[in-house]
């Protein structure tokens with residue numbers, strides 16, 4: 529019962545062909561469908577649902593929505609009730625309102641992004657199948673990303689005005705959808721302001737995260753790679769393809785993940801994220817990062833803050 533994992537991220541992009549080329553040949557995804565309006569649907573080789581990234585042609589880049597998958601269709605009724613009781617309006621979209629999906633519960637997070645919960649999405653299977661499978665498919669290409677791992681949202685943080693959407697959104701995710709908090713980044717002179725929250729439903733350190741800044745935004749979508757060698761290989765692929773890399777291979781303090789941040793042709797930040805860090809359970813004690821450790825919490829190998837990381841976000845629909 530409940531939310532299982534991230535299902536997809538839907539993005540508006542300016543150059544659809546350059547975007548498809550990026551997600552296929554750099555990230556390593558597979559194009560599974562192209563609609564008559566040009567919208568592209570893509571999946572990774574180790575995913576079994578029809579898509580985890582949707583790219584819609586537009587005249588500006590933005591986040592349309594994020595979607596998470598629940599275990600049973602009846603969970604949607606439960607979450608509709610819980611979210612409404614929490615004071616947030618929902619809409620139940622009919623089957624196929626989201627392409628290839630069953631009915632979908634839509635609402636706006638306190639931080640401003642549109643989220644959907646879905647229980648059904650067309651099954652296409654893993655590229656390696658499920659009968660005596662190989663560890664990777666013969667047509668693995670680009671960085672060979674295994675699956676979409678998580679996303680990071682941006683919410684307004686203005687303690688002087690009493691606004692903290694990081695708190696509001698994490699409390700909402702915990703209260704209505706049973707997310708647990710793995711790690712938190714504290715800010716302010718007495719480290720009393722929650723400025724970054726990492727939350728999970730599965731056994732990974734995070735399925736969703738949120739940072740505080742000037743307003744609603746989308747920070748990145750992240751693709752899982754199995755280990756450090758795969759992260760280095762992803763860096764090689766980015767170099768060969770002249771990708772705009774924001775942060776070369778490094779390790780996060782938070783989650784211990786091995787990481788590269790880079791931009792797609794629309795300036796949408798991607799991450800390739802290696803290793804599982806540690807197993808997460810709801811009874812795990814929360815990990816706290818204090819303000820003076822912030823650069824190391826993001827990028828453990830360096831003491832210098834990366835300015836663009838804290839200032840460059842994608843707008844939301």
Ligand code: FE
Nearest residue numbers: 680748750799
């Ligand atoms: Fe990330």
